[in-house]
Amino acid sequence: MSIVPRFLARETQGDDLTIVPMNKRHLKAAMPIERLAYPTSWSRSVFESELDQVANGSRHYLVARLGKRVVGYAGVWIVPDPDGDQAHVTNIVVAPDHRRRRIGARLMSALAVEVIARGCVAWTLEVRASSTGAQELYRRFGFAPAGVRTRYYDNREDAIVMWCHDIDTPEYRDRLEEIAGSGGMIDR
Numbered sequence: 149m150s151i152v153p154r155f156l157a158r159e160t161q162g163d164d165l166t167i168v169p170m171n172k173r174h175l176k177a178a179m180p181i182e183r184l185a186y187p188t189s190w191s192r193s194v195f196e197s198e199l200d201q202v203a204n205g206s207r208h209y210l211v212a213r214l215g216k217r218v219v220g221y222a223g224v225w226i227v228p229d230p231d232g233d234q235a236h237v238t239n240i241v242v243a244p245d246h247r248r249r250r251i252g253a254r255l256m257s258a259l260a261v262e263v264i265a266r267g268c269v270a271w272t273l274e275v276r277a278s279s280t281g282a283q284e285l286y287r288r289f290g291f292a293p294a295g296v297r298t299r300y301y302d303n304r305e306d307a308i309v310m311w312c313h314d315i316d317t318p319e320y321r322d323r324l325e326e327i328a329g330s331g332g333m334i335d336r
Contacts, residue, residue, distance in 0.1 A: 165251065165259045170209035170221055172199055177218035178211065185241045190301045191306070196299070198223065198238065208262050212251050219246040222255040224263055232269030232316070235259075240273075240282075253327060256289055260315065260324055269316045274300060274307035286310050290323055314325075 173194050182189040201207040205226065212220035220242035224235045237259065242251045261273055274297060275282050291310035300307035314320060318327070 154221070162213060163311075165254065167210050167254060168213065169202075170199065170211045170223070172196060174211045174218055174221070175199075178221050181218070181241055181243045184244055186301075190239075199270055205266075207238075208259070208266075210255060210258055212255055215248070219243045220255055222250045222259055222334060224259050224267065227264070228265055233267055235263040235266075235268045236274035237271060237273040248325050252285055253288070256285065257324060257327060260289065264321075267316070270311060270313040271315060272309065272311045274309055276301055277306040277308055283308065283310075286312075288322065290315070 175192055178195070178201040179189075179192055182195075198207050199209060200211060207223060207225055209223040210221060211218050211220075220240075222240040223238040225238050227234045227236060240252060240255055240259075242249075242255075260271075271291075272294075273286065273287060273291065277296070290312040292312070293308050294311045295309040297306065297309060
């Protein structure tokens with residue numbers, strides 16, 4: 149039996165962390181985290197639009213909660229492709245006072261399980277060039293730099309485009325099992 153579901157469900161550093169599908173009720177708690185994370189953050193209406201697209205299967209959003217408190221969230225956009233669907237990580241954010249507790253790794257693991265279940269063969273994301281901790285987390289999940297989007301963030305900071313291919317393979321499932329077995333080790 150896979151240990152990934154047990155990893156996703158277990159407590160983090162003695163806290164009762166749960167990861168559940170995001171809905172519009174979570175936005176009240178998620179918006180302050182978003183504003184802390186990004187100088188130019190998504191608006192509530194952007195989040196609402198993204199959540200409206202969950203019903204058609206093109207998006208999937210999660211929140212991480214400690215008790216009833218939202219401490220992080222993540223999402224993906226599923227992009228149909230005749231050669232195998234792909235997923236684009238739209239965001240992954242952990243509240244500053246809850247970073248380095250494996251919450252980001254647990255959110256990434258939950259996204260990975262979801263995109264694999266949906267038949268995706270690859271996933272991609274953009275990450276700030278200055279965000280070395282996030283880049284390490286993504287490398288742990290098999291992402292590799294594939295390009296740069298110049299001045300992508302706030303027309304000031306470059307984004308590194310990262311890709312992870314062959315996520316539908318037994319080798320990638322083994323990688324997820326290793327991450328789950330190690331407790332995530334690297335987190336932001």
